[in-house]
Amino acid sequence: MSVGKNEPRRDGPAKLTGRALYLDDVNIPGCLHGVTVRSTVPHGKIKSITYDPAFPWNECVVVTAKDIPGKNVVALIEPDQPLLADGLVRHREEAIVLIAHADRATAYEAAKRVKIEYEPLPPVFDMEKSDKTFKSYTISRGDVDAGFAAADVIVEGEYRTPSQEQAYIENNAVAAYEEGGILIVTGSIQCPYYVLKAMKQIFARDEKKIRVIQTVTGGGFGGKEEYPSMIAGHAGLLALKAGRPVKIVYDRHEDMAATTKRHPAIARHRTGLTKDGKLVAQDIEVIMDGGAYATLSAVVLSRGTLHAAGVYECPNVRVRSRVTMTHTPPNGAFRGFGAPQTLFAVELHWEKIADVLNIDSLTLRRRNIFKLGSTTATGQKLLESVGAEECLQKTVKSSHYLAKRKEYDRWNKNPKNPTWKGIGLSVCHHGAGFTGSGEVYLASRAGIALTKDGGLIVLAASTEIGQGTNTMFAQVASDALGVPASWFSVETPDTHKVPDSGPTVASRTCMIVGGLVNRAVKELKAAFEAEYGRVPRTPADLRKAAAALCKGAPARRFEVQYEKPPDVTWNDATYQGDAYGVYSYAAIVVDLEIDKLTYETRVHKVTTAQDIGKAINPLLAEGQIIGGSTQGLGWALLEEPVFKDGVMINATFTNYVIPTSLDTPPFEVILVEQPYSRGPFGAKGVGELPMDIPGPAVAAAIKHATGRLIPTLPVTPERIAQALKS
Amino acid sequence: MIKLTVNGKKKSFGGAPFKRLIDALREDFALTGTKEGCGEGECGACTVLLDGEPVNSCLIPVCQAEGRKIETVESLGTPEKLSKLQAGFLACGGAQCGICTPGMLMTAHAHLKGSGKCDDKSVRTALAGNLCRCTGYQDIVKSVISAAKGLK
DSSP: OOTTSOOOOTTHHHHHTTOSOBGGGOOOTTOEEEEEEEOSSSSEEEEEEEEOTTSOGGGSEEEOGGGOSSOSOOOSSSTTOOSSOOSEEOSTTOEEEEEEESSHHHHHHHHHTEEEEEEEOOOOOOTTTOSOEEEEEEEEESOHHHHHHHOSEEEEEEEEEOOOOOOOSSOOEEEEEEETTEEEEEESOSOHHHHHHHHHHHHTOOTTSEEEEEOBOOOOTTTTTSHHHHHHHHHHHHHHHHTSOEEEEOOHHHHHHHSOOOOOEEEEEEEEEOTTOOEEEEEEEEEEEEESSOTTHHHHHHHHHHHTTOSBOOSSEEEEEEEEEOSSSOOOOOTTTTHHHHHHHHHHHHHHHHHHHTOOHHHHHHHHBOOTTOBOTTOOBOOSOOOHHHHHHHHHHHHTHHHHHHHHHHHHHOTTSSEEEEEEEEEEEEEOSSSTTHHHHHOOEEEEEEETTSOEEEEOOOOOSSSOHHHHHHHHHHHHHTSOGGGEEEOOOBTTTSOOOOOSOTTOIIIIIHHHHHHHHHHHHHHHHHHHSSOOOSHHHHHHHHHHHHTTSSEEEEEEEOOOOTTOOEETTTTEEOSSSOEEEEEEEEEEEEETTTOOEEEEEEEEEEEOSOOSSHHHHHHHHHHHHHHHHHHHHTOOOOEETTEESOOSTTTSOOOOTTTOOOEEEEEEOOOOTTSGGGOOOOSSHHHHSHHHHHHHHHHHHHSOOOOBSSOOHHHHHHHHHO | OEEEEETTEEEEEOSOTTSBHHHIIIIISOOTTSOOSSSSSSSOTTEEEETTEEEETTSSBGGGGTTOEEEOGGGSOOSSSOOHHHHHHHHHTOOSSOSSHHHHHHHHHHHHHSSSOOSHHHHHHHTTTSOOSSSOSHHHHHHHHHHHHHHO
């Protein structure tokens, strides 16, 4: 059995020896370097584009919107975002002209010799003042007005969260070239089939004439979900015009300034409770800043909306949400996908309620938390694998939360101490897989190929971007067939080799696609049993069995498609029903100390229990939890993209600060495994959950330390100073 | 002509003397194990050893390496025979996406070769100039400490 074991990651040896080839490492003979000329106004009409006559343009390939053979659109949800701005720009850093040259430095020099004149138009930067709404939702349960009428107390609060940069260490990078009439696109890509969909429209070609291949990818976190479609289109245009391969590798500044980030958000809560702390009404308003184009905003908002009421049962709930257009670069996917923003509000709001009711927030949570049989705001009855209470219980116990609260209260009362100490707590759920009917629309496929010489190859479009996809797939396949994991290889995501398994997002790779791999391998197992009499026992036996099953063909494929569980129902129109097949759960306790002189916060310890159904590979799962939590701590304390006139002005690692090894505390991770009957071996999602709640736990700990509730992230020394002044 | 030693081999470089060391390594010596993350000395992905000391190869002109020894990740083990440090990373989950890994390994390698302590605090301090966005560092620190135990 392989499931549940810490099999070493398959991509480890190549990555540890510098042999793994990321796109910039791939030597593509004759390759040109592509660069992008971008808008310098946030909103305006393009009056003219001129090229410095003193520059040797004959050495370059230059592309504008006129060179697009198909549609000038990056196809995703709404067809509103052009591949190259044509006439109008809606944000700073919008791509307008592309240039390729054999020498990288000369390509950058050429970009400086392009002059673009604009007729400026007024920009909108305040999400609440925008007159364009990309998408809005309403969730309604019970009768909110009646709930408030029956409440003993009503508590209101407003919570704000900033944007966040994914800050993968490998910048975006895509290359394109044509070979035998096929346009090949390869690079640092989370979702090869998203790129394929976009390329079909840009180049007016069918999928046989376009091939998308992932290279080793140096982190994604959502940041390489949709934007690579844009770069792929750019590289493809340049390559076709040049008749040579073209590589586009962003530098850090360009990557930070031009590509998608987390949606800034405002969430307002009005909460009615009985005097003993039972929820009777929640009225929640959520606004997110979509930036200049729709990209994935509708689905980010959807997930944020569906998580906004938190992990608590309340008979009367109304959530109203909207995402609006502003003239900043579009915001997009980032681990958590709208949920961290709304969970920050609902979780930190407990601290405010605790003060009003004079009941501590742990007790309040316990009185309302989801249990088996609870009903969510969308009317979903939670029938299995509800680990919220278990996570809370284990985290509180292991962190000594109650004892430390008292100990720190005493410490904080002594004015001679040089610091304040605080300990804070949060709990959440995270829906695994696509929202509502999403998985049904995706109709994902995955499979297993048996080659005639005994190769066993997992076929899926899910990308390995560091999270351990390939290792996990092999472990799932191993247990499904009952043979060692080492017998399996995993095909490189390549749209001419693997079926469309949907995107590598939404904490769905293990639960949904891993589930498909499990089913496909079981079909193979049945074929072995029916046609060979048994599952092969040795490598030699496997070769014989393979020859028998393949019957002279080079390989035999066993592919399966996602099937909607019959009892899962969702209504897109009313936003009622089973929003997700299942939820993962987490609780976290953050233990910190604040310097009274500098207001610097040092996190001493993080304790977290996470219910992920089943850890297929505990080491990899813990890696997700510690890494995701660290991104959450960064968002809570350090990270803030600063925008001026619609552009990020701290677009470098020098002044956009992410946690270092010295900023990061020790983590105690407790894996909770309440199995999900439809997940492979009980597994649910793990990827995003850890990002969801470090923020509110940090803010709650700072409230404990300083007595001030700071409702805005990041809680910087400046914000603490400001709060203490008031 | 600039003469230098790269991973124990004598090399000469005839290009622009102010070419960044990272570019010389990657483009002229085909050693693409050294990665660029930020190009301004903040992330440490491009860390190599210059006479045994970790440096950001994106900040150093190749002429500064004249007559000196450069070590890159390619000087450690091979996929078939990982060094103790690399094996520690594999066993303890020290690498995820892998892009910071070569720089992280070179900094850790220098730390282990030094006479300093090898506990949580000293390893975290040694690695503070190498950014990782995947792991939250804990498993990297464990990897280094476990390798140090194996080396004793």
